[in-house]
Structures are given as structure tokens and as C-alpha cells.
Amino acid sequence: MTTPLADAALLAAGASAGGVLDPTDESVDAAYLDLREDSQDVALYKIRQVGVAFGPRLYLQERLRLVIACGELPPHLPAAALAEKFSVHPEGGGPMIATVHGENLWDRLEELMVAGCEFRNASSGLPLHEDEWPHTAWAPAGPAVVAKAFVAGARVVIARFVTPDAVSAALAAAEMGLPVAEQPTGDVLLKFSTGVELRVVLPLEVNADWFENRLPEDVRARCTLEQTTDARLLTIVSAEDDWSLFEIARRITLAAPAGTLRHPLYDQVVWKFEESRFAIPAELLEFGYDLRPAAEWLEG
Structure with a gap:
């Protein structure tokens, strides 16, 4: 019932x-x-x-x-x-x-593995080790x-x-x-980080020159700027847990012309995840x- x-x-x-x-x-x-x-x-x-x-x-x-x-x-x-x-x-x-x-099992994963639970990485399929520790672990x-x-x-x-x-x-x-x-x-649900992404929609009237002229070369090299029919799409994607993306977001926020952005860009940095489920003794x-x-x- x-x-x-x-x-x-x-x-x-x-x-x-x-x-x-x-x-x-x-x-x-x-x-x-x-x-x-x-x-x-x-x-x-x-x-x-x-x-x-x-x-x-x-x-x-x-x-x-x-x-x-x-x-x-x-x-x-x-x-x-x-x-x-x-x-x-x-x-x-x-x-x-x-x-x-x-x-929240994140702090108990080692204890559970010692008890015989075998957790594996979502991508490699291999047992977990320190370099492939999950971002979160929930039951x-x-x-x-x-x-x-x-x-x-x-x-x-x-x-x-x-x-x-x-x-x-x-x-x-x-x-x-x-x-x-x-x-x-x-x-048990494990979430593994697969990278970080920053994707920003800019008004079409924003001239792309500000992007070239105001940002350091190392930042420009990470960015792509694509024009659609009604906006410009600024994208940065990293395949790793790249905390430097927050620094890049800070720089772009400072360099953007007044009125261009509605919110600081660090709010728009998104972590990408993949998930794996495991059954363990209740x-x-x-x-x-x-x-x-x-x-x-x-x-x-």
C-alpha cells in the first residue's frame, strides 16, 4: 500500500x-x-x-x-x-x-571500501584511487x-x-x-567531475573588439566567441577540474564594457558531472x- x-x-x-x-x-x-x-x-x-x-x-x-x-x-x-x-x-x-x-557518504567512502564495497570510476571502470575521487557521494x-x-x-x-x-x-x-x-x-550515487564550463550570452551590439583589445592573450586563447542571429555567445570549456576558469571569469567581468553584463561571470561557471550508481549492503x-x-x- x-x-x-x-x-x-x-x-x-x-x-x-x-x-x-x-x-x-x-x-x-x-x-x-x-x-x-x-x-x-x-x-x-x-x-x-x-x-x-x-x-x-x-x-x-x-x-x-x-x-x-x-x-x-x-x-x-x-x-x-x-x-x-x-x-x-x-x-x-x-x-x-x-x-x-x-x-552524505563522501567522508565514509574509505570506510565503506574497507568493508568490502567496490566503487569504480565512471569513465575508466577501475576501482577508485586518490586521483579519481568522486566530487560527491550520496545514499x-x-x-x-x-x-x-x-x-x-x-x-x-x-x-x-x-x-x-x-x-x-x-x-x-x-x-x-x-x-x-x-x-x-x-x-549509492557517485558524481565525478568531467570539467568546467563558462557560457555567456552577450548583446549583439557588443563589439567583438573589446574582446581582442582588453583581455590578456592567455585568456583570449581559452575563449571562443560565436555570433548568432540575435546575440554573441562567449564560451570557455575545460576538460578538467580547472579552478582557473573562475579567475578568467573575474578578468572578463572587469574587462567588459559598462552595461554589458547583468551578473558577475563567476556565477555562470558550471561544473559538469557524470554519475555512477552502486548497490551496497543496507x-x-x-x-x-x-x-x-x-x-x-x-x-x-
């Missing part, structure tokens, strides 16, 4: 003026906010809007549950952002919010820890990469008071949760 999940972002987008959902509408028992692919700024913006939308409902509807998959955003940040929008009452402390820990939380948090009183659960299927199974188990059957293996994963009233998340 699973529990249907509403899309929390779409519910908030459809809320009436002011962004608050009708607190008397009990048509939704559970909602899921998927931020796994969003940037930190976008994720925090969506979280605050969902907090405004759901705050009154969480106070009035005891059955309502909200789960947030916050991706690489540290879970305590969305917990505080939500609490800020919940109009926390000083006496009651506000809705109970749980953050799941144990999904999505399963339904068991989410169900335990709900049973303990959580109204909101925040985990990094928990899936909708895991949330539905956790909600159903918590509702029926049943334990969640643990799977024999858990997934008993090697160590999920837990931190459960507090909303007011305590505000206090840090």
Missing part, C-alpha cells in the same frame, strides 16, 4: 493571492517538494514559498504531512527557512520538523527513517535525496503503525533524524 503525494510546489503556485493555501481544504494529506536538481538559491526560494502556503494548514490539519527532498542543500537550511514562514507561536514551538542525516534515504520520523511526531521531514516512492511507503507504514521492511541493499548505511519544533530550528 502506498499513499498518494501532491506536488507541494504546484499547490503553492496555485494558491490564492498572498500565496496561502485554504487552511480548511482537507483534500491533500501528504505533499512532496522535489528540489534535488535545483540550485541553492532556487531551492531556498521555493522552500520559503511552500512554507507560506502550507503554514496555516499544518497548524489546523493534524493529518497533513510534508516531505522535502532538498538535494545537496544542507537540510538544516530548509528547516530554518520553513520555520521562518510558519508564524511560530512562542508557546507551542510550531510544527515539528525532522531533518534526515546519513545520506538516498529509504522509507524506514522517514516513517520513524513521522511516528515520532514530525509534520515535515527534510532529506536530501529521498524519492517519492520511499515517501509514499513511509507514509503508509506510519499511518498503519507497521514497520518498514528494509531492503537488503541501498543505492546495514552499512546509517540513517537517522533530528526532530525539533519549528521554533528551535529558527534558533539554530
Whole structure:
């Protein structure tokens, strides 16, 4: 048995003026906010809007549950952002919010390899060594820890990469008071950096001469400037983890004519990744949760 999940972002987008959902509408028992692919700024913006939308409902509807998959955003940040929008009452402390820990395995990779887990590089297929260490290592939380948090009183659960299927199974188990059957293996997702890219759209009226005349030769050699029908596209691509691209972005930002750029270019340096998934024994994963009233998340 699973529990249907509403899309929390779409519910908030459809809320009436002011962004608050009708607190008397009990048509939704559970909602899921998927931020796994969003940037930190976008994720925090969506979280605050969902907090405004759901705050009154969480106070009035005891059955309502909200789960947030916050991706690489540290879970305590969305917990505080939500609490800020919940109009926390000083006496009651506000809705109970749980953050799941144990999904970030980057610091445990060596320990897991000693325990017999064989992780391999995405490109070479060879076992990991220091020169091919992954950029990140995540293990999505399963339904068991989410169900335990709900049973303990959580109204909101925040985990990094928990899936909708895991949330539905956790909600159903918590509702029926049943334990969640643990799977024999858990997934681990490794992300390997394949390079860095800077891609900037410049207005067509920007004369290419500024590019030739203002930038040092070593910077110009890394850049390509391509003209389309309505803009110029400046691109720099590196096949390695090249931190010098941030220095180049700084120089181009300084050299560009006034009014050319809307944002500093270091904001537009993008890391490129490839992913590999591995199955490891579930008993090697160590999920837990931190459960507090909303007011305590505000206090840090």
C-alpha cells in the first residue's frame, strides 16, 4: 500500500493571492517538494514559498504531512527557512520538523571500501584511487527513517535525496503503525567531475573588439566567441577540474564594457558531472533524524 503525494510546489503556485493555501481544504494529506536538481538559491526560494502556503494548514490539519527532498542543500537550511514562514507561536514551538542525516557518504567512502564495497570510476571502470575521487557521494534515504520520523511526531521531514516512492511507503507504514521492511541493499550515487564550463550570452551590439583589445592573450586563447542571429555567445570549456576558469571569469567581468553584463561571470561557471550508481549492503548505511519544533530550528 502506498499513499498518494501532491506536488507541494504546484499547490503553492496555485494558491490564492498572498500565496496561502485554504487552511480548511482537507483534500491533500501528504505533499512532496522535489528540489534535488535545483540550485541553492532556487531551492531556498521555493522552500520559503511552500512554507507560506502550507503554514496555516499544518497548524489546523493534524493529518497533513510534508516531505522535502532538498538535494545537496544542507537540510538544516530548509528547516530554518520553513520555520521562518510558519508564524511560530512562542508557546507551542510550531510544527515539528525532522531533518534526515546519513545520506552524505563522501567522508565514509574509505570506510565503506574497507568493508568490502567496490566503487569504480565512471569513465575508466577501475576501482577508485586518490586521483579519481568522486566530487560527491550520496545514499538516498529509504522509507524506514522517514516513517520513524513521522511516528515520532514530525509534520515535515527534510532529506536530501529521498524519492517519492520511499515517501509514499513511509507514509503508509506510519499511518498503519507497521514497520518498514528494509531492503537488503541501498543505492549509492557517485558524481565525478568531467570539467568546467563558462557560457555567456552577450548583446549583439557588443563589439567583438573589446574582446581582442582588453583581455590578456592567455585568456583570449581559452575563449571562443560565436555570433548568432540575435546575440554573441562567449564560451570557455575545460576538460578538467580547472579552478582557473573562475579567475578568467573575474578578468572578463572587469574587462567588459559598462552595461554589458547583468551578473558577475563567476556565477555562470558550471561544473559538469557524470554519475555512477552502486548497490551496497543496507546495514552499512546509517540513517537517522533530528526532530525539533519549528521554533528551535529558527534558533539554530
